[in-house]
Amino acid sequence: MSGAVPTVVLASGSRTRAEMLERAGVRVTLAPAAVDEEEIKLAARAEGAPVEDVAEALAELKAQRVTRKHPGALVIGADQMLECEGRWFDKPADRDAARAQLQDLRGKTHRLVSCAVVSRDGERLWHHVDRARLTMRPFSDAFLDSYLNAAGDDVLGSVGAYHLEGLGAQLFHRVDGDFFTILGLPLLPLLGFLRVHGVIAE
Numbered sequence: 001m002s003g004a005v006p007t008v009v010l011a012s013g014s015r016t017r018a019e020m021l022e023r024a025g026v027r028v029t030l031a032p033a034a035v036d037e038e039e040i041k042l043a044a045r046a047e048g049a050p051v052e053d054v055a056e057a058l059a060e061l062k063a064q065r066v067t068r069k070h071p072g073a074l075v076i077g078a079d080q081m082l083e084c085e086g087r088w089f090d091k092p093a094d095r096d097a098a099r100a101q102l103q104d105l106r107g108k109t110h111r112l113v114s115c116a117v118v119s120r121d122g123e124r125l126w127h128h129v130d131r132a133r134l135t136m137r138p139f140s141d142a143f144l145d146s147y148l149n150a151a152g153d154d155v156l157g158s159v160g161a162y163h164l165e166g167l168g169a170q171l172f173h174r175v176d177g178d179f180f181t182i183l184g185l186p187l188l189p190l191l192g193f194l195r196v197h198g199v200i201a202e
């Protein structure tokens with residue numbers, strides 16, 4: 001293997017994902033992929049596809065879309081889906097949508113499915129899907145409004161309208177699964193792949 005460390009590109013607009021990788025010691029070039037997720041989700045929904053397949057398809061599409069512009073680089077695409085009792089939830093458009101979404105999720109268990117795909121020069125080299133189960137407390141509307149006031153618009157960029165590592169922790173009764181998967185990336189398996197490819201030390 002040549003001595004040069006491969007360039008790693010993150011095909012994501014997610015600050016959470018960029019920070020996760022940077023804090024874990026992986027230097028990445030940011031190159032968000034312009035993908036119309038809505039159209040793909042609607043088609044997959046119509047076909048009755050499981051959320052795991054949708055997350056994988058979207059992560060792969062983002063990685064493939066960006067590899068063309070970054071020859072030779074390891075390009076990471078990622079996606080996260082939230083499913084609760086058969087319903088799929090997306091990042092809320094605004095505070096009112098976040099409020100309604102959290103009212104739908106409270107007192108129930110939802111699943112987060114996070115997928116990462118790595119492509120190079122248009123070829124998919126690796127992928128990993130991981131799941132987590134999160135049970136929310138049946139909190140009151142008064143609590144919910146105080147949470148939204150304190151959490152602010154930051155949580156609108158998150159599929160569940162919460163940051164588990166922040167005030168979002170107060171929403172939960174129980175969480176089962178990998179912390180990083182919940183934040184949006186199966187980071188530990190991804191670091192294993194990056195070690196094999198000489199990006200970080202074995």
Ligand SMILES: Nc1nc2c(ncn2[C@H]2C[C@H](O)[C@@H](COP(=O)(O)OP(=O)(O)OP(=O)(O)O)O2)c(=O)[nH]1
Nearest residue numbers: 012013014016079080157158159163164182183184
């Ligand atoms: N900080 C934080 N972020 C979270 C948490 N749960 C989910 N997220 C974020 C990670 C992702 O940015 C977002 C998941 O939505 P997507 O997979 O559609 O990614 P996003 O649209 O942000 O970026 P991308 O599609 O990759 O360009 O939610 C959490 O507990 N904490």
